[in-house]
Amino acid sequence: MPTKPEPAGAAARPQRPGGASPSSGSDEALMSIEDLQVHFDLRGNALARLLGSGGQKVKAVDGVNLTLRKGEVLGLVGESGSGKTTLGRALLGLVGATSGHIRYGDADLARMKQSELRTLRRRLQMVFQDPHAALNPTMDLRTAIGHPLRIQGLVDNREEEEARVVQALERTGLVPAEQFLDKLPAELSGGQKQRAVIARAIICGPELLVADEPISMLDMSVRNKILQLMLDLREQLDLTYVYITHDLATAKFFCDRVAIMYLGRIVEIGPTEEIFADPKHPYTRSLLKAVPDPDPSRSVPRDLPRGEIPDAAAPPHGCSFHPRCPAAFGPCGWEGRDLAAMFERRWLERGEDIYRAEQPLVAAVENLPAGQEEVSLPVPSGHTPQQVHEVLERTRTEDPAEPLWRGVEALETGADDVRVRFRRGVDPPLGPAGGVEVACHLHDSRFAAEAVQDSPAPDHAGE
Amino acid sequence: MTDPRRHPAGTAGGNGAPALDPVLAVEDLRVWYGTDAGPVRAVDGASFDLFPGETLGLVGESGSGKTTLGRGVLGLLPRAAAVDGVVQYAGRNLVRAKPKELQRLRGPDLGMIFQEPLTRLNPLMRVSEHFEEALRTHEPKTPKAEIQQRAIETLRAMGIPPTRYRAYPHEFSGGMRQRIMIALALVLRPAFIVADEPTTALDVLVEAQIISILADLRRNFDTSLLFITHNLGIVAEACDRVAVMYAGRIVEQGPVAEVFANPQHPYTQALLASTISLNTTGLHYIEGAPPDLITPPSGCRFHPRCPHAMSVCAEQFPRPVQTGTQVVECWLHGPEDLIPPGGTQPLEREELTVADEA
Numbered sequence: 001m002p003t004k005p006e007p008a009g010a011a012a013r014p015q016r017p018g019g020a021s022p023s024s025g026s027d028e029a030l031m032s033i034e035d036l037q038v039h040f041d042l043r044g045n046a047l048a049r050l051l052g053s054g055g056q057k058v059k060a061v062d063g064v065n066l067t068l069r070k071g072e073v074l075g076l077v078g079e080s081g082s083g084k085t086t087l088g089r090a091l092l093g094l095v096g097a098t099s100g101h102i103r104y105g106d107a108d109l110a111r112m113k114q115s116e117l118r119t120l121r122r123r124l125q126m127v128f129q130d131p132h133a134a135l136n137p138t139m140d141l142r143t144a145i146g147h148p149l150r151i152q153g154l155v156d157n158r159e160e161e162e163a164r165v166v167q168a169l170e171r172t173g174l175v176p177a178e179q180f181l182d183k184l185p186a187e188l189s190g191g192q193k194q195r196a197v198i199a200r201a202i203i204c205g206p207e208l209l210v211a212d213e214p215i216s217m218l219d220m221s222v223r224n225k226i227l228q229l230m231l232d233l234r235e236q237l238d239l240t241y242v243y244i245t246h247d248l249a250t251a252k253f254f255c256d257r258v259a260i261m262y263l264g265r266i267v268e269i270g271p272t273e274e275i276f277a278d279p280k281h282p283y284t285r286s287l288l289k290a291v292p293d294p295d296p297s298r299s300v301p302r303d304l305p306r307g308e309i310p311d312a313a314a315p316p317h318g319c320s321f322h323p324r325c326p327a328a329f330g331p332c333g334w335e336g337r338d339l340a341a342m343f344e345r346r347w348l349e350r351g352e353d354i355y356r357a358e359q360p361l362v363a364a365v366e367n368l369p370a371g372q373e374e375v376s377l378p379v380p381s382g383h384t385p386q387q388v389h390e391v392l393e394r395t396r397t398e399d400p401a402e403p404l405w406r407g408v409e410a411l412e413t414g415a416d417d418v419r420v421r422f423r424r425g426v427d428p429p430l431g432p433a434g435g436v437e438v439a440c441h442l443h444d445s446r447f448a449a450e451a452v453q454d455s456p457a458p459d460h461a462g463e
Numbered sequence: 464m465t466d467p468r469r470h471p472a473g474t475a476g477g478n479g480a481p482a483l484d485p486v487l488a489v490e491d492l493r494v495w496y497g498t499d500a501g502p503v504r505a506v507d508g509a510s511f512d513l514f515p516g517e518t519l520g521l522v523g524e525s526g527s528g529k530t531t532l533g534r535g536v537l538g539l540l541p542r543a544a545a546v547d548g549v550v551q552y553a554g555r556n557l558v559r560a561k562p563k564e565l566q567r568l569r570g571p572d573l574g575m576i577f578q579e580p581l582t583r584l585n586p587l588m589r590v591s592e593h594f595e596e597a598l599r600t601h602e603p604k605t606p607k608a609e610i611q612q613r614a615i616e617t618l619r620a621m622g623i624p625p626t627r628y629r630a631y632p633h634e635f636s637g638g639m640r641q642r643i644m645i646a647l648a649l650v651l652r653p654a655f656i657v658a659d660e661p662t663t664a665l666d667v668l669v670e671a672q673i674i675s676i677l678a679d680l681r682r683n684f685d686t687s688l689l690f691i692t693h694n695l696g697i698v699a700e701a702c703d704r705v706a707v708m709y710a711g712r713i714v715e716q717g718p719v720a721e722v723f724a725n726p727q728h729p730y731t732q733a734l735l736a737s738t739i740s741l742n743t744t745g746l747h748y749i750e751g752a753p754p755d756l757i758t759p760p761s762g763c764r765f766h767p768r769c770p771h772a773m774s775v776c777a778e779q780f781p782r783p784v785q786t787g788t789q790v791v792e793c794w795l796h797g798p799e800d801l802i803p804p805g806g807t808q809p810l811e812r813e814e815l816t817v818a819d820e821a
Contacts, residue, residue, distance in 0.1 A: 079666035189752060190525075219524040220693060221737050221749040228746050246667055249739045253746075276741070290671035292696025293740050296720040300675045300700045308636045308669055344624040352615070355625055366626070 030208060030240050031068040031091065036061055036100035036110065038086050042313055058312045060086040062264035064100075065430070068208070073234070073241040075255035075272070077248060077287075081309045083264040088210045088244045092124045093117040122152050125201040129213040131193035135185040142181040145169065145200045152204055168199040171236070173229060191222035198229065202237060212244045227254060248291050252276050260284045263312055263320040270436025280438040282327045306345065317371045318425030319441070325403065329451050331441050333425030334407030336368030336375035342404050346395060361391050373424060376417045388418045485512035485551075486655050486687045487536065492548035492558070494528075494535045502545070503756045505531040507711035509548075510783075513655055516681040518688040520698035520719065522734075523708030526753050532708070533657040533691045537573050538565040553654075570601045574653035574686075576644055578660040583644055584632040590618075590643055591629050594650060601651055617646040620683060621676060638669035645676065655687035656680075662697065674701050695738050699723055707731045710754050710764035717789030727791040729769045763794065766810065771795055775806030 038061035060083045068074055068091075076084040089095045090110075091102060097110035107120065128134040135144055145168055146161045148154075155161040162181070169177035172195040185193055194214060201209055211230065215223040227250065233239060245251050251258055252272060259269040260281060268281040279285045282305075289301045305324035310316055316323050318333010323341055325332065343365055347355040364377045379385050389411060396405050410421040426441065433443035441447040494506040506528045513519050523529045534540050536550055538557055550557040553572070557565065569575075577583045584593065594614035598605050605613075615625050621642040632640060641661060648656055658677065662670040678701040680686050690702055698705050699719060706716040707730065715728040726732045736747040751768040754760050760767050766776040773794060781792045782801065794802060 079668065220695075220734065221524060224737050224739065224746040224748040227739075228748075247739075248667070249741050249743065252741055253739055253743050287667055288741070290667045291741060292671070292674070292694055292700055293742075294695040294699045294723060294735060294738050295740075296699045296723045298700065300678045301671055302675060304668055304671050304675075308638050309666070344626060347626070348619055348622060348624045351619075352612075352625070359626070 028070045029067045030070045031102065031104045033064055033066040033068070033091070034101040034103070036064045036066075036087070036090060036102060037098040038083075038090050038095055039098040056313045059264045059315070060312065061090060064264075064266055066259065066266065066269070068240060068242065069257075070207075071234075071238060071240055072256045073243055073254055075251040075258040076242060076244045076261055077246065077251050077258055078261035079246055079309050081263070081312060082261040083312075084244045084261045085212055087261070088212055088242055089126075091208070091210055091242060092121065092126055094126070119152070122148075122154070122204040123206050124208045125204070125206040125210070127194075127198055127201050127209055127211040127214045130217050131190060131197050132185070132217070134197045135193060137185050140182050140184055141165070141169070141174075141196055141199075144185075145196060145203055148200060148204050154204060164203060165199075168203040169196075171202065171233065172196070172199040173225075174199065189222075190218050191225060194218060194222075194226050195229065198226075198233070202233060202239075205237070207238065208240045208242070210242045210244070213246070214243075215250065216245070216247065223250075230254075248276075248287055260287070263309065263315055265320065265439065266430060266437075267321065267440065268436060268438045269430070274435045278434065280433050280436060280443055281321075281440045282325045282442070283321050286326075307341070314370050317373070319428050319439070322403075327442060327451070328403040329406040329441070329447070330423045331426045331447050331450075332403075332407065333427065334373070334404060334422040335370070335425065336365070336372045336420075337370060338404050338407075339375065339420065340365040340368060342395070342402060346399070358391050361388050373422045374419060376414070376419050378417050385413045385416065385418050389413045392418065392420070483515050485514050487513040487689075488549070488551040489513075489536060490549040490551070492532065492535055492550060493546070494531050494540060495545045496541075497543055497545070498757065501757045504711050504759065505544075505756060506535060507756075507759070509708070509711070509713050511706050511713060511716060513687045513689060515654075515687055516685050517704065518677070518681060518690055518702045520702035520705040521689060521691045521708060522693060522695060522698055522705060524693060524753060526756070527708040528711040528756075529691050529708050530659055533659050533689060536689065537569065537575055537657055538562075539575070570597065570651045570653065572654050574648035574651065574656035576641075576648050576656060576658040576661045579664055581632070581637065581640055584640060586632055589629050589631055590623075590627065590635075593643070593647055597647055597651060613650055614646075617650045618643070621646045621649075622672075636669075638665055638672060641665060641669075641673055642676065645673075649680075649684055649686065652684070653686060655689065657689045657691065659691045660693070661690075663692075663694075670697075677701055695723075695735060696740065707734065710759055711756060712764060712792060714765065714793065715789055715791045717787075721788040725787070725789075727786050727789050727796060728765075728793045729771050729795070730765045733768075733770075763792070772810040773802075773806060774808045774810050775802050777810055778803075778806070 037059065040058045040060055042056040042058055064087060076087060078084045086095055090097055093109045093112060100110055102109035109117065142162065142165055146165045149161055149164055155164060165181065166177040169175070169180055174180045174192065174195050188196065215226050218226060230241065234241060243251065243254055255272045257270065258272050258275050259266045260283065261267065262283055268275060268284050275284065276288070279288055286305045290304055303326065305326065307324050310323065316333060317335040322328040322332035323338055343362060347359065360380060361383060362377060363380065368375050377388055379388050392411055407423045408420060409423050412419045428439045428441050428444060430437050430439040431444065442451045490510045492506055492509045495502040495504055509532055511519065521529045521532065531540070535546055538560065540546060546558050548558055591614065595610055598610045598613070615628055618628065619625065623639060623642055623646065635643065661677070662673050665673060674697055677688065677690065680688055692698060702719050704717060705719050705722050706713045707728065709730050715722060715726065715731045722731060723735065726735055733749040737749055749768055754764055762778050763776045763781050766772040769776065775794050781794045782798060783790050783792050784796045784798060786796045
C-alpha cells in the first residue's frame, strides 16, 4: 500500500512504543564492523605518500567495532567532525577503509573493489542529507528513480522499469504516481524530493538503508512525515536503518540503539531507552542537556562543556573529550596543550590586568607540542623560575576546581625552566557499564574510586 | 477601538520592567517581490513592537516570510522589493528613510547577526581589522587605543580570549566565528539587533553556548533582539515574547511561557505538536503545505489546513484579537459581532494528498 499521512494528522507511532520492543531487530547480525579505521591524508602530495612520509592524517574513523543487527534502527549520533558520516559511508563502501573489516554475509566490504561493490549496492543504499543536491536537476523522476534498475540490470524493458518506478513512487507516498513520473526536481518541494530520494534508494530492494541526516534540511511539519514514511517502509520492506544525526530528539524517537560518536570513536553505545534514561558518558550527558526543548519552564543550560570539538588532525592525548569534560580527572590524558587552554580561559575570565601580568611569564605554553606528558616552560629573560612557578601555583589556588590540576603530578623548578609533569594518560577503551558500553574512566573499575573522590558527580541530564 | 498589539500585556522588557515605549514599532509592514507570475507577498501586513532590552522570537517555517521581515525592518531588502507600512524607530519611519540615512543607522543603532558566520567575515582581514573598520566607519574620532580596548572587551564578553585578537577568521571554529560576529554587532552598542537563524549552522553544544550568550544580552548590553529561528526549543529558552508567522502574517504573538503553554492559534498548536523533543512519543504533522504566496488562499491563510476551519475563515481575513496575554489572528477567537450569520459552520475540507505537501 502506498503510504499516506493519516487524515487525523496525528498518527501515533504505530507498532513500537518504546525503543526496545521485540520487533526492534533480531540478534542476527546483518553486518559486523571490526576495528575499522578510515584515515584521510592532509596536505600529502603524491611523493610524500609514495615515501610514506609527510602529510598529517585525520583519523575520521578511529577503531570502531560494531554489530548491526537485522531489522534494527541504529543511530550514529555526534557533532560535526565526530566521524558519523564517514562511518556511514564506509558501511556502503563509499569511502575506502584504511584497515579493519566490514563483514556482510561472506563479503568483507573493507577489502572489495568498486566493481564488486556495485552488485552489493542493490542491498545497501543511502539516503542523503540534502534532497536538493541528491537529484540530478535535468532528470525527471522516471529516469532518476529507474536509474539504479538499469545500472544493476534488473529490468528487461521500459514497461517493467516504469512499473517498478510507479510502485516505488506509490510506496513513498508520491501519488498519483503518474503525476510525478515526468516531474523535474525543481518542480518538487523539499519533502517530495526527499520522498523521491527514498524511492530511488528502495527500488532495488535493499536490506540496509544508511540515512545521513535525512530530515535536517526539511521544515518542521515535513520532518515528521518523512520519519513516518521511513518507519512504514521499515515494516513493509524489512529494512535495517543506520540513522546518522546530530539531533538527539529524533534519535530518541526513531532508533532502537544509539551509538554516540566523538572524534572518530564510539564513546557510548546501547539501547536507546537506557542511554537516554541514564547517560553514562559525560559527553552524552552534555549533549542531552544542550538539546533545546520547547518547554518554557526550562532555562538556558549553563554548565556546558567548554570549547568545541578539537582538530581531528591533532586529537587530544588520552581520552579525546578530556579537554572539555567537566568530570575529567587524573588518568584522562593531560598534556602540555591543556595548560595553554587553561590559561586562555583564565585570562578570559579574570580580565586584562591579569593577562598582561601573567602572559609574558608563561608565553611558552602556547607553543607546546601535542601529546607531551612532561613539559618544560623556559623562563623568559629578566625573570626567575620562581616567578613562573608562582604564576602556576596562584592559578591552582585561585581555581582549585579546574580539572587539569587533578592530572598534575609535579611542578618542579629547575635552573632556567619550570617543569610540569602530568599523570600518565590512558586512552579509555569501550567497556560494559550497566546495560550499555561506554568509553570513560569514570566507569572503569581501575579508576572509578578516584573519580568519585575527585570530581563532582555530574547530575543527570534530560530530566 | 485600540489595536491590541499596541499594549501587549505584561511584556515590556524581559525583566518585568514597567511598560516603556517600544524601541521599534512595526505596523502593517508589507514586502512584495515581483516575479513573472505576479507579486509574491512575502510579508503581508505584519505588526509588532519590540521593547527595550527585550528578546522577541520570530518563528515560522521556510517561506513564512520571517527572514524577509527581519531584513525589511533594517532596510536590507533587494531593490526590486516593494515595501510599505511603518517601521517606527527613534521618531522616524525607516521604510521612508533615505538609503544614506539607513546606512548611518546600521551599526550604531540597528545591528544584524547572520546565519553563516564564515561567509560574513573577510578572510583576508584579521579580527582586529574587522573591529577597527567597524568603529572607524561609524565613530571616526575614536582613538586607536580605545578601539582596541573596546573590541577586546566585547570579544571577552563573548568568550574570545585576548590572545586571539590578531588572528584571521579561518583560525577560528564555527562557534567562535559566530561569537566574533555577535561581538562585531555589539561593539557599536546598537539599540536593537536582528539575529537571523544565528545558530542553525552550528552543532548542538555550540548552539547551546551561543543561545546562552544571546540570552544574556539583555542583562549585559541592554540591547533588544529580534531572534529569527525555526526552532521552537530555542525560542522557549532564549526569548521573552514570541511571534508566530504563517504565510507572511504574524498569526499569534505573546509571552513565550503563555504561547507555549496555551497556544491559541490552530497553527501554533499544530507547530508545537509537530516539534520532536526528547519527550516525543508520537509523530504529529500538519497536513498540506504552506500556501503559494502569489495567489494565497482567501480569508485566513491557514484555513485550507486548519482542523477547526469555519465558513467565515475562507471568506474574510481574521482581525487581531486579544485573548488573555496573546494577540491572535483567528476567527475562533472572534470578534463575534463581525462574523456573518452562519459563519461558524464547519468548513468542508478538500482531501489533501501527499502530493500537496511541503
